[in-house]
Amino acid sequence: MLSKEKTIADVSIWANILDDLLRRIASVTGSPRHHIRMTAVCRSWRASLADQKINFPAVCLMLREGGNCDNYYFYSTSEEIFDEFDLPEIQRSRYWGSPFGWLVTHDFNCEIRLFNPFSRASFSLPKNHSLIRKLILSINPEEPNSNCIVFAIYLGFLDRRYIAFAKPGDLAWRxxxxxxxDDGGGGGEFFWDDAIYFKGNFYGCLDSGEIVLFEDLHGAHPKAVEFAPPPPNFRGGRTCYLFALGENLCMTCRDPYDDDDGYECKECMAHQVRTITDVVDITNVHAPKIERIG
Structure with a gap:
């Protein structure tokens, strides 16, 4: 057993740790709870970490308690705990998740905001009177010198899916x-399904299975160009999704009909995962069909 004098000596040594080293330790903690505990150790630690950025969890599951209360629960997948937050800022708004731990709010006045439930930071986006299906961020808008671009897929005339982009503070979507x-509803008869920010570029996919690269987003003439054609024998009309797997950009699709089950609507995943490399080489990786999640 350690003596009382030994314990006091150890505490004194930790209290005199160099500021740079303490900040470095705090920067790699993956939990706001750990940061708060470090600031409670002593006055010198609290002073050293006063301006230190808190690493809020990037991936959480959001649960609503129910009723008309302002309380929301967030489940941290890394710590396996629930945190309860009072969030009157998102009351009377439609909201959903987006990358880097941000919520998107869309209220009755068609105002759209990015809201961080942990830091309470908020950024305005241009109004949109349409039903937005998805928002994709290029970078955390709170990062220093952030030049965040936000892509939106939304429903337009006759439920056509359009794609547009803007930056926080802009007055209109492009x-x-x-x-x-020319109206932005996709390529001919096909619609936009998904978009992703991958290795410094935005990519989009159509329900035709085609992959598109978006260029010159910071310039005067942004455009969409073909990056990869549809896979061979691809049946259009499926819902396609883009995702990063290691160093690869991949696409998978959800088929509302199952050929093996007499076309029952089961929304199962397609058999193939398509990998698209930087030189537009295409390989098909056979993966097990997913009948459901959970």
Whole structure:
């Protein structure tokens, strides 16, 4: 057993740790709870970490308690605990998740905001009177010198899916067209399904299975160009998704019909995961069909 004098000596040594080293330790903690505990150790630690950025969890599951209360629960997948937050800022708004731990709020006045439930930071985006299906961020807007670009996929006339982009603080969305479709509703008869920010570029995919690269987003003439054609024998009309797997950009799709089950609507994953490399080489990796999640 350690003596009382030994314990006091150890505490004194830790209290005199160099500021740079303490900040470095705090920067790699993956939990706001750990940061708060470090600031409670002593006055010198609290002073050293006063301006230290807190690493809020990037991946959480958000649960609503129910009723008309302002309380929301967030489940941290890394710590396996629930945190309860009072969030009147998102009351009477439609909200959903987005990358880097941000919520997107869309209220009755069609105002759209990025809201961080942990830091309470908020950024305004241009109004949109349409139903937004998805927002994709290029970078955390709270990062120093952040030049965040936000892509939106939204429903337009006759439920056509459009794609547009903006930056926090912009006054209007800039709709992108592709394949000679000047109104931005996709390439001809096909619709936009998904978009992703990958290795410094934005990519989009159509339900035709085609992959598109978006260029010159910071310039005067942004455009969408073909990056990869649809896979061979691809049946259009499926819902396609883009995701990063290591150093690879991949696409998978969800088929509302199952050929093996007499076309029952089961929303199962397609058999193939498509890997697209930087030189547009395409390989098909056979993966097990996913009937459901959970």
């Amino acid at each position: 709709t992108l067209s592709y394949g000679g479709d």
